[in-house]
Amino acid sequence: MKINKLWILCLLILCSCSTKNEEDIVSRGFERAELQLSAQLKVVPEPNEYPRTIKGGKLKTTKKNDWTEGFYPGCLWYVYEYTNKEDWKKAAIKWTESLEPLKKMTNHHDIGFLMYCSFGNAYRLTGNEAYKDVLVESARSLCTRFNEKTGCIKSWNYRKSWNGKDEWFYPVIIDNLMNLELLYFATKVTGDSVYAKVANRHAETTAKNQFREDYSNYHVVNYDAETGEVLNQATCQGFSDNSAWARGQAWAIYGYTMAYRETHRQDFLDMAVHTADFWLNHPNLPEDGIPYWDFNAGQEGYVPDWNYDPEIFKVVPRDASAAAIAASAFLELSGYVTDGKKYSAAAAHILKSLSSPAYLAEPGTNCNFILMHSVGSIPHGEEIDVPLIYADYYYLEALMRYKNM
Numbered sequence: 001m002k003i004n005k006l007w008i009l010c011l012l013i014l015c016s017c018s019t020k021n022e023e024d025i026v027s028r029g030f031e032r033a034e035l036q037l038s039a040q041l042k043v044v045p046e047p048n049e050y051p052r053t054i055k056g057g058k059l060k061t062t063k064k065n066d067w068t069e070g071f072y073p074g075c076l077w078y079v080y081e082y083t084n085k086e087d088w089k090k091a092a093i094k095w096t097e098s099l100e101p102l103k104k105m106t107n108h109h110d111i112g113f114l115m116y117c118s119f120g121n122a123y124r125l126t127g128n129e130a131y132k133d134v135l136v137e138s139a140r141s142l143c144t145r146f147n148e149k150t151g152c153i154k155s156w157n158y159r160k161s162w163n164g165k166d167e168w169f170y171p172v173i174i175d176n177l178m179n180l181e182l183l184y185f186a187t188k189v190t191g192d193s194v195y196a197k198v199a200n201r202h203a204e205t206t207a208k209n210q211f212r213e214d215y216s217n218y219h220v221v222n223y224d225a226e227t228g229e230v231l232n233q234a235t236c237q238g239f240s241d242n243s244a245w246a247r248g249q250a251w252a253i254y255g256y257t258m259a260y261r262e263t264h265r266q267d268f269l270d271m272a273v274h275t276a277d278f279w280l281n282h283p284n285l286p287e288d289g290i291p292y293w294d295f296n297a298g299q300e301g302y303v304p305d306w307n308y309d310p311e312i313f314k315v316v317p318r319d320a321s322a323a324a325i326a327a328s329a330f331l332e333l334s335g336y337v338t339d340g341k342k343y344s345a346a347a348a349h350i351l352k353s354l355s356s357p358a359y360l361a362e363p364g365t366n367c368n369f370i371l372m373h374s375v376g377s378i379p380h381g382e383e384i385d386v387p388l389i390y391a392d393y394y395y396l397e398a399l400m401r402y403k404n405m
Contacts, residue, residue, distance in 0.1 A: 142183065216243075293319040371388075
């Protein structure tokens with residue numbers, strides 16, 4: 001009898017410690033977010049410019065002409081959701097509504113990032129019908145970029161590859177999976193299946209053409225718009241055409257997990273599991289769970305066609321943004337499979353690392369971004385070992401998912 005009581009006491013203590021650790025990670029992250037975002041709002045008080053990163057030691061912002069503007073109001077919404085403080089809600093509304101004109105944007109695919117991270121969270125937390133209407137119109141705009149021949153949504157308009165060697169006539173990037181959530185939402189609230197049909201077709205085509213046998217993926221697939229033929233598979237932001245760019249892997253895990261949630265299709269769940277397992281089983285994944293910017297950077301057999309200098313990259317940069325995206329995806333995926341504990345444990349490990357002094361910025365530093373050590377595009381020499389607004393967004397999303405598990 002005494003032994004049984006001791007076992008019960010030990011289990012209660014272990015459960016209490018585990019819960020306390022989870023609460024510590026979440027509270028630490030959001031307390032830091034409140035401090036940083038409060039200071040950042042004083043630097044950029046009006047939604048005319050949107051915080052993106054640091055350049056030359058100073059805050060770099062964007063106008064309403066890029067792909068990252070929706071993440072900032074999205075961060076404000078997550079802080080409001082956690083704190084339930086009206087001041088955060090007011091700020092989130094102001095920064096969200098400033099983006100409404102973008103609902104008619106058809107010149108690239110990132111309207112999903114722009115509008116769903118902002119207006120999607122706004123509608124979820126307020127139920128304001130006007131926000132729903134903005135999202136549906138945004139979905140209509142995104143659908144204009146779908147081509148029946150290719151079976152997917154065009155990411156960018158015609159361009160030459162970043163190094164000028166190839167012509168990309170109909171480029172589709174792995175990031176595009178993230179925009180499908182906007183389309184699934186539009187079908188749910190309108191009853192019109194056309195949006196979900198476009199999303200499903202894009203996910204199917206991407207699974208067919210954008211992945212290798214090991215379930216790593218190509219960043220870019222270039223199609224012939226007239227025939228739907230794959231012309232070439234390449235990278236834009238990764239180390240080499242045959243490498244596994246970390247954020248691209250994270251987009252894929254997240255994208256197919258979300259697609260399964262919206263459709264309950266086993267093939268989408270299988271893709272999510274395969275891509276997640278590629279990540280977790282990769283021999284080059286560091287012990288702290290925060291990946292190198294590319295899983296194959298500097299390795300034999302991976303030859304970049306950009307001006308790579310190994311002397312500059314003796315220490316391979318990590319990418320906190322990829323880790324945050326993956327952590328959020330792992331937490332959701334863990335609820336869909338029988339062995340989900342391995343994914344939730346991986347997410348907890350990542351969040352513990354991101355919430356440590358190694359990645360979580362001290363108050364008043366880092367131009368008031370929350371996380372340090374992300375990578376935008378090393379081949380372009382842009383945003384190397386700096387904060388990125390989308391790292392902060394997916395970190396806060398992951399913390400909320402962790403809290404609500």
